[in-house]
Amino acid sequence: METAEREEATAEARMEGVWRSDAPVTIFLDSHIEATRGWIEPILARIAEDKRHVVVPSIDTIGAEDMVYRVGGGLGVLGFSWTLGQDPYMADTGPDGSHPAKSPVMAGGLFASDTREFLRLGGYDPEMRLYGGEEMEIGFRTWMCGGDIEYLPCSHVGHIFRTPAYWKGQVYKVPGEEISRNKLRTAEVWMDEYKSLVQFASSPLPASLPIGDLEPRRQLRQKLQCKDFRWYLQTVTPHLFVPKISPQTKGGALRNQVLDACLDTLGSRLPGDTIGCYPCHGQHGTQAFVEDESGLLRVPQLGYKMCLSMENSFVSVRPCQEKDERLKWSLDSNLHIRSSQGTCLQASDQASTRSPFTLNVGTCQDDKSQEWHWS
Ligand SMILES: [Mn+2]
Structure with a gap:
């Protein structure tokens, strides 16, 4: 043995x-x-x-x-x-x-x-x-x-x-x-x-x-x-999916500094499953994201093939497709993660069954709960 x-x-x-x-x-x-x-x-x-x-x-x-x-x-x-x-x-x-x-x-x-x-x-x-x-x-x-x-x-x-x-x-x-x-x-x-x-x-x-x-x-x-x-x-591997990256590619955890909460798939991997935020653990995995050239936020742990998706009132993962507007995000200079609908992601300390924090979608405003830093 x-x-x-x-x-x-x-x-x-x-x-x-x-x-x-x-x-x-x-x-x-x-x-x-x-x-x-x-x-x-x-x-x-x-x-x-x-x-x-x-x-x-x-x-x-x-x-x-x-x-x-x-x-x-x-x-x-x-x-x-x-x-x-x-x-x-x-x-x-x-x-x-x-x-x-x-x-x-x-x-x-x-x-x-x-x-x-x-x-x-x-x-x-x-x-x-x-x-x-x-x-x-x-x-x-x-x-x-x-x-x-x-x-x-x-x-x-x-x-x-x-x-x-x-x-x-x-x-x-x-x-x-x-x-x-x-x-x-x-x-x-x-x-x-x-x-x-x-x-x-x-x-x-x-x-x-x-x-x-x-x-x-x-x-x-x-x-x-x-x-x-x-x-x-x-x-050797022409059939392998290779995410496009450049020296400018940003990746890692997206951290809300006030709560020390990080965007986290919470283990979700199926299209439409809710994701949230969780105490930052610094281990990548469920908390790693990569922003590609098309404004998609890819999930490395899911083979870079699943992306952060806006579902009106909540956020999920879906197969990455450049044409899918739900998957387009802009990370602006005010550190907001803004969806194509013009709404912003925010963290709150309201506990749920899966996390001590909740990820909400709200009207974009100048508020620390909507600031996310790459870390
Ligand atoms: Mn063996």
Whole structure:
């Protein structure tokens, strides 16, 4: 069983294995997997054809409770969200479904690579701890520095996935901050100006947990003369939604200073669901918003695809559409958040079931309850 303690040095332990190996190909597998007949041949064949391929098998599911092997339902072609979570991505396995498919990123623990090529491209980031984020780091780096990631539908490896109880911390503690740190390292080194999309969508690291030395990874990127992240987005993930951002893009929490109340989705994520304000917590998440060039206020936590919407007497979230007048806001120099109907958002200390504060819509006036600061 995986425990946080035993996975403490995952990146380093895996690199130990690579350094001690004199095999031409290195295959990483978790301990809780089961390979199937014929799994390895297509992997080795593909790398023999071109050593720049980093190859992932089709990862099937082994039941955590019943140990039953189930084909499918696991991981194949893998993309990413703007919180650097794993997201499915369109797979092109050819007309009969058997051909290798390009994959934007890969599961961080089950893949194969030419050993020398893997070391040349920098292996695992040795500063990463535990798990999470390495699948993006290796994915971005492999593509940007001259290789690619391929998913092989005809190679099958079963994997015991954690049940929700594990992810909710009911079995052992999930080290959320360490995972976040790994992801923020990835963003800092590889994502160029797009890193802010990840930063708005993620909780900032606590002061007690520094991001660590980024310089060796930046030097690696320089040495390998890797392409930039814009190239990656255009070439590898043309179907991924990319919010438009510029150095002028404003984002973060919108804070009412009198009440120390911040605009907050309160967990709402469905079109028309009410949002409100809540004591500012400084953790982004439900309190992060980004003002785009069209005057939309996007919600990073909802993939930047949902926007703040004016519903006459209350405020909700709705799918972002530039033509939808309900979604247009202006944040003027008087710090008002003004809707296209000319009304303004204001905070009051009236408690509701979901918050000690209430978000109201009122006639715009020179009043501190209607002043919101980016923070
Ligand atoms: Mn695993």
